[in-house]
Amino acid sequence: MAATVSSSILVMNAHNPHIQRLKQSGCRLTNARLTVLSVLEAEHGHITSADVLDKVARVNPAIGRASVFRTLDLFTQLGIVRPTYIDTSSTPTYVLMDGGHHHHVICSDCNRVFEFDDCGLESLTSNLEATLNVQINGHLLEFYGRCGDCLALASADTGATST
Numbered sequence: 668m669a670a671t672v673s674s675s676i677l678v679m680n681a682h683n684p685h686i687q688r689l690k691q692s693g694c695r696l697t698n699a700r701l702t703v704l705s706v707l708e709a710e711h712g713h714i715t716s717a718d719v720l721d722k723v724a725r726v727n728p729a730i731g732r733a734s735v736f737r738t739l740d741l742f743t744q745l746g747i748v749r750p751t752y753i754d755t756s757s758t759p760t761y762v763l764m765d766g767g768h769h770h771h772v773i774c775s776d777c778n779r780v781f782e783f784d785d786c787g788l789e790s791l792t793s794n795l796e797a798t799l800n801v802q803i804n805g806h807l808l809e810f811y812g813r814c815g816d817c818l819a820l821a822s823a824d825t826g827a828t829s830t
């Protein structure tokens with residue numbers, strides 16, 4: 668298992684957008700950074716910091732806790748990942764921001780997460796940049812609601828009971 672992740676570091680090339688982002692920001696491609704990135708990519712994001720620690724330790728036990736946390740902070744700062752707080756747990760789940768954005772619809776009853784790609788937020792982004800005088804590098808969008816299954820359950824419930 669560990670071998671799979673280590674060898675995927677070698678496969679990562681200069682065209683990897685996250686590696687380009689690191690280089691553009693003048694960050695050295697340290698072993699810790701590449702290992703954390705390969706762990707995140709193997710999971711397609713959606714991984715808690717505890718799991719990142721665990722997996723990094725299996726690949727390379729020499730990389731310490733502190734440097735994993737520093738790397739996650741750096742990646743967050745650069746917009747490579749964002750911490751999210753799905754499941755109301757207190758530890759964040761890190762999500763890889765492919766293309767600078769990431770989108771969820773979350774069922775507030777069963778916590779099922781739907782992913783979608785097209786957000787159509789280009790004009791809102793440029794409006795915000797103009798009105799707030801900021802440069803926007805990405806966004807994480809989360810809609811909350813009820814999934815089809817939970818809606819069906821809810822309507823079955825209201826059919827069966829009078830409450």
Ligand SMILES: [Zn+2]
Binds near residue numbers: 775814815
């Ligand atoms: Zn649901």
Ligand SMILES: [Zn+2]
Binds near residue numbers: 762
């Ligand atoms: Zn996601």
Ligand SMILES: [Zn+2]
Binds near residue numbers: 768786
């Ligand atoms: Zn988007």
